Amino acid sequence: MTTRRAAQRDRTRDDIKHIARQQMAEVGAAGLSLNAIARQMGVAVSGLYRYYDSRDALVTALIIDAFHAQAAAMQAGADAPPRNAYQARMMGAMWGYRSWAVAHPAEFALIYGSPIPGYVAPADQTRPAAARAMTVVYEVLNEAEAMGKLHAPADLPMPPKLLRETGVSLQVAYLGAVGWTRIHGHVTLEVFGHLDGLVTDLEAFYRAECATLMREGGLQPD
Amino acid sequence: MTTRRAAQRDRTRDDIKHIARQQMAEVGAAGLSLNAIARQMGVAVSGLYRYYDSRDALVTALIIDAFHAQAAAMQAGADAPPRNAYQARMMGAMWGYRSWAVAHPAEFALIYGSPIPGYVAPADQTRPAAARAMTVVYEVLNEAEAMGKLHAPADLPMPPKLLRETGVSLQVAYLGAVGWTRIHGHVTLEVFGHLDGLVTDLEAFYRAECATLMREGGLQPD
DNA sequence: CACTATAGTGAATGCTATACACATTTTAGC
DNA sequence: GCTAAAATGTGTATAGCATTCACTATAGTG
Numbered sequence: 001m002t003t004r005r006a007a008q009r010d011r012t013r014d015d016i017k018h019i020a021r022q023q024m025a026e027v028g029a030a031g032l033s034l035n036a037i038a039r040q041m042g043v044a045v046s047g048l049y050r051y052y053d054s055r056d057a058l059v060t061a062l063i064i065d066a067f068h069a070q071a072a073a074m075q076a077g078a079d080a081p082p083r084n085a086y087q088a089r090m091m092g093a094m095w096g097y098r099s100w101a102v103a104h105p106a107e108f109a110l111i112y113g114s115p116i117p118g119y120v121a122p123a124d125q126t127r128p129a130a131a132r133a134m135t136v137v138y139e140v141l142n143e144a145e146a147m148g149k150l151h152a153p154a155d156l157p158m159p160p161k162l163l164r165e166t167g168v169s170l171q172v173a174y175l176g177a178v179g180w181t182r183i184h185g186h187v188t189l190e191v192f193g194h195l196d197g198l199v200t201d202l203e204a205f206y207r208a209e210c211a212t213l214m215r216e217g218g219l220q221p222d
Numbered sequence: 223m224t225t226r227r228a229a230q231r232d233r234t235r236d237d238i239k240h241i242a243r244q245q246m247a248e249v250g251a252a253g254l255s256l257n258a259i260a261r262q263m264g265v266a267v268s269g270l271y272r273y274y275d276s277r278d279a280l281v282t283a284l285i286i287d288a289f290h291a292q293a294a295a296m297q298a299g300a301d302a303p304p305r306n307a308y309q310a311r312m313m314g315a316m317w318g319y320r321s322w323a324v325a326h327p328a329e330f331a332l333i334y335g336s337p338i339p340g341y342v343a344p345a346d347q348t349r350p351a352a353a354r355a356m357t358v359v360y361e362v363l364n365e366a367e368a369m370g371k372l373h374a375p376a377d378l379p380m381p382p383k384l385l386r387e388t389g390v391s392l393q394v395a396y397l398g399a400v401g402w403t404r405i406h407g408h409v410t411l412e413v414f415g416h417l418d419g420l421v422t423d424l425e426a427f428y429r430a431e432c433a434t435l436m437r438e439g440g441l442q443p444d
Numbered sequence: 445c446a447c448t449a450t451a452g453t454g455a456a457t458g459c460t461a462t463a464c465a466c467a468t469t470t471t472a473g474c
Numbered sequence: 475g476c477t478a479a480a481a482t483g484t485g486t487a488t489a490g491c492a493t494t495c496a497c498t499a500t501a502g503t504g
Contacts, residue, residue, distance in 0.1 A: 005471065005481070012482095029336055030252045035460065046462080047483045055461065112414065113336025114251055130416075156430055159422050177420050178431065185407020192334065194352075198399050200381050208378060209400065212438075227450075227502060234451095257491060268494080269452045277492065 013051050013061075015041065020062060024106035030116050032059065056119050059110075063121060066107040067129035073100035074136045085222035086144035087214055093136050094183050094210050101187045108191050112184070134166075134176060141172045144219060150175070151218025175217045182213055235273050235283075237263065242284060246328035252338050254281065278341050281332075285343060288329040289351035295322035296358045307444035308366035309436055315358050316405050316432050323409045330413050334406070356388075356398060363394045366441060372397070373440025397439045404435055 019037050027033075034055055038045035052058040077096030081088035101108040111130070115121075144150045154174035162173055186206050189195045199205045241259050249255075256277055260267035274280040299318030303310035323330040333352070337343075366372045376396035384395055408428050411417045421427045 008470095009481085028338070030338065033460070034462090044484050045460095046464090046485080049462075050482060109336035112410075112416070114331035115414065116250070116252065134420075156426055157422050159419055162419060173420075177417070177427070180420075181407040181411055181417075181431065182404050183407065184411055185403040185405065188334075188410055189403055189406055192337070194334070195399070195403075197381055197384060198356075198395075198402075200379050204378055205399070209403065216434075230501095231450090255491070256493090265451095266453050267492080268454075271493075272451060 009051070016048060016051055016058065017061060017065065020058060021107065024062070024110065025104075029106050029110040029113065034058070059116060059119055060122060060125060062107070063111055063126055064129045066104070066111045067126065067132060069104070069107065070097065070100045070111070071129075071132035071136060073097070074133055078136055078140055081222075083143075084147070086140060086147070086149055087219045087222050089140045090137070090144075090214060090219060091210055093140060094179070094213075097133070097183055098187045098190075098206055101191050105191050108187075112188060113192075134180070137176050137179065138166060138168050138172060141175060142168060145169060145172055149218075149220060152216070179213050179217070182209060231273070238270060238273055238280065239284060239287065242280060243329065246284070246332065247326075251328050251332040251335065256280075281338060281341055282344060282347060284329070285333055285348055286351045288326070288333045289348065289354060291326070291329065292319065292322045292333070293351075293354035293358060295319070296355055300358055300362055303444075305365075306369070308362060308369070308371055309441045309444050311362045312359070312366075312436060312441060313432055315362060316401070316435075319355070319405055320409045320412075320428055323413050327413050330409075334410060335414075356402070359398050359401065360388060360390050360394060363397060363439075364390060367391060367394055371440075371442060374438070401435050401439070404431060 016037060019040050020032060023036055023040070024032060027036075032055065034048050035045050038048055048058075052061065073096040074093040075096070077092030077094075077099075078089045080092050083089075141150060150171065152171040152175040154171040156174065158170055158173040158177070162168075163170065166173070168176070186195075186209055190202055190206075195202060238259060241262050242254060245258055245262070246254055249258075254277065256270055257267050260270055270280075274283065296315040296318040299314030299316075299321075300311045302314050305311075363372060372393065374393040374397040376393040378396065380392055380395040380399070384390075385392065388395070390398070408417075408431055412424055412428075417424060
C-alpha cells in the first residue's frame with residue numbers, strides 16, 4: 001500500500017510515454033525506438049523494460065491514451081453548447097474528432113493508420129478505449145431522439161449485439177456508423193495529406209460535410 | 223540497344239516486387255525486410271541493391287504499382303456497364319475502389335495508411351500515379367454532366383489550379399472530392415477492421431452509402 | 445573468342461529489440 | 475535504526491535489420 005515508490009514509478013512511466021509521443025511526432029508511429037527514448041532520457045535502454053515489458057506494451061499504452069484523448073476532445077466539443085442544442089453538440093463532437101487528429105497526426109496514425117508490423121493490439125484492452133468515442137456520439141443522438149429531434153433513415157439492419165450492448169436504437173446506430181465513416185474519410189485523408197490541392201478550404205469543406213450529414217439525419221438547427 | 227540482358231533485369235525486378243507484395247500481405251507494409259526477400263529468393267541480400275538503390279526505392283516502386291492497380295480496378299468497374307449508364311459506371315468505379323482495397327489490404331495500407339517511418343515519397347513520381355484514380359471518376363462525371371445528368375450542389379469554391387489542370391467543372395470537382403472522402407472513410411475503416419461489430423453487412427452498407435452519394439449528386443438511375 | 449559489363453557474394457558497420465546477470469538504491473518490517 | 479527484500483538501473487550479449495564495399499564468377503556483346 002506504499003505509494004512513495006509507486007508514485008515515482010507512475011511518473012517514470014508517464015515520462016517514457018511523453019518522450020515517446022514527442023518522438024512519434026518527429027519520426028512517426030512505426031519509427032518509435034526504445035533506444036532513442038532511452039538516449040533522450042539519459043538512461044540505459046534495458047532499464048525501460050522495468051516499466052514496459054516490451055516495445056509493443058508501450059505501443060499499446062500509447063494507443064489506449066490516444067483513444068481516450070480523442071474521445072475527450074469529442075466530449076469537450078459536445079459539452080460546450082447548451083444541453084438541448086443537439087445539432088451544435090453533434091457538431092462539437094465531430095469538430096473535436098478532426099481537431100484532435102490534425103493536432104496529433106502521429107497519434108492519429110497510431111490508432112487509425114496501418115497496423116504496425118509485428119504488433120497486434122490486445123483487443124481486450126484497446127476495444128473499450130476505442131469505443132469511448134462512439135459513446136460520446138451515441139449520448140447526444142440518444143437525447144435528440146428522445147426529444148423527437150432525430151429522423152434518420154435506417155433502411156439496413158444493424159448488429160443486434162451492438163444494439164443490445166449499447167442500448168441505442170436502430171436509427172442511432174445507423175447514423176453513428178454512417179457519420180463515422182464520412183467524418184473519418186475526410187479526416188484521415190486530410191491528416192495524411194491526400195487532400196492537398198483537391199480542396200480549397202479544408203475546414204469549410206469539413207463543416208459542409210458535417211452539415212449535410214446532420215441534415216440527412218433529420219437533426220434540425222437548434 | 224540490346225535487350226537480352228535488360229529483359230532479364232526487368233524480370234528480376236518484378237520478381238523482387240512480387241515477393242515483396244507477398245511478404246507485405248503477411249507482415250504488413252512497414253515490416254518489409256530486404257533480408258527476408260533475399261532469403262526467400264535464395265540470394266544474398268546485398269545483391270538486391272543491384273536492382274533497387276535502397277529499401278525506400280523498392281517501396282516507391284510498390285507504391286506506384288499499387289496506385290496504378292487500384293486505378294485499373296476502378297477503370298475496369300467503370301468500363302463494364304454501357305457507356306451511357308452513368309450511375310452504373312460510377313458505382314462500378316466506387317466498387318472497384320473498395321474491392322481492390324479489401325483484396326489487397328497491405329498494398330492499400332501502403333498508399334493510404336500511416337507513412338512509413340523514415341520514408342518520404344518522392345512526390346514527382348507518386349503524385350501522377352495517385353491522380354489516376356481520380357481521373358477515372360472525373361471521366362464518368364464529365365460525360366454525365368455533358369448529358370445534363372448531373373446536378374450536384376457545389377456551394378464551395380474549389381482550387382483553381384485543380385479546375386485548370388483537369389478541366390473539370392466546379393460541381394464535378396466538388397462531387398469528386400466529397401465522394402472520395404466518403405468512400406474512403408468506409409473503405410479504410412473496413413480494411414483496418416474498425417467496422418467489425420459496428421455494421422452488419424459491410425457490402426450492403428457500402429452500397430447504400432454510394433447510392434446516397436449519387437442521389438445527392440443528382441445522378442439518376444440509368 | 446576475348447573482353448567487359450554485370451550479377452552475385454561475404455564481410456563489415458552501425459542501427460534496432462530483447463534477455464540476463466549483476467550492482468545499487470530504496471522501502472518495509474521489526 | 476537496522477536488516478532483509480524489493481525495485482531500479484547498468485553493461486553485456488544475441489539476433490535481426492539496411493547499407494556499403496571489395497571481390498569473384500559469369501554471361502552478353504562486339
